[in-house]
Amino acid sequence: MKPVRILFVCLGNICRSPLAEGVMRELAKRAGCGQTIVVDSAGIGAWHVGDPPDRRSIAIARAQGIDIAGLRGRKIAVADFAAFDLILGMDGSNVRDLRRLAPPAAAHKVHLFLAYAEDRNEDVPDPYYQTAEAFEALYQALEAGCSSLLAKLERTS
Template sequence: MKPVRILFVCLGNICRSPLAEGLMRDLASRAGHSSAIVVDSAGTGAWHIGDPPDRRSIAVARAHRIDIAGLRGRKIGAADFAAFDLILGMDSANVRDLLALAPSTAAEKVHLFMHYAAGRHNDVPDPYYETADAFEALYQMLEAGCSSLLAKLERAS
């Protein structure tokens, strides 16, 4: 498989993007592509720099045998636009913010996650103010998107 570096981005980097990072890493590993697919996550905001993922994201990942507890929140930086091949925003607002930050030479790397991964122009909803059930729904949506993304990457190789 052709190597690819993917950055998942949401608002605070504690709910959606770290769960997508852990999920994609797990799927790539199970498919034998861990050396070809490098994943990371970041937020457009700086509120949670250094914080672990939301406890509900950690719990839903753990329920699906994925460990994201060691991840730490960070804010996207200028170097990320050069370091990653794909920068996938979880919702339209994230994509708008990413495009405002991206140098013109890197704008083509920025995409709405579900549109790029599955051809659906859907935002991945932010579950932060929701109950634990919303995190299971988030997991299911991200799992479908990451599975589609992995299949797309495999076909492109």
């Protein structure tokens, strides 16, 4: 597999995108391509810069043997558009914001996560104001999407 750098983006970088980062990193490691797939996450806004992921994202990841507790929130930077091959927004609003921020030469890198990974034009719902069950559903959606993304990357390499 050829090297690929993936950035997952959500609104604040504490729920969806850090969990996607952890899931993708773990799946790539299990598949033996942890060295060729580089992942990171960022938020559209700066509300949670320097903060750890939401405790519910940490808990659901931990239940699956994935440690994301050391991740820290950060805001997307212009340099990210050059540094990453794929920039995957968790919902349509994230994608619109990313396309607005992207330099014209990098706009082709921005995609809706589930549309790119699974050919499903659907958002990954934001669980922030929801219950723990919403974080379980989030994990399931991200695990399925990241598995499909990994298979897609393997096929196109």
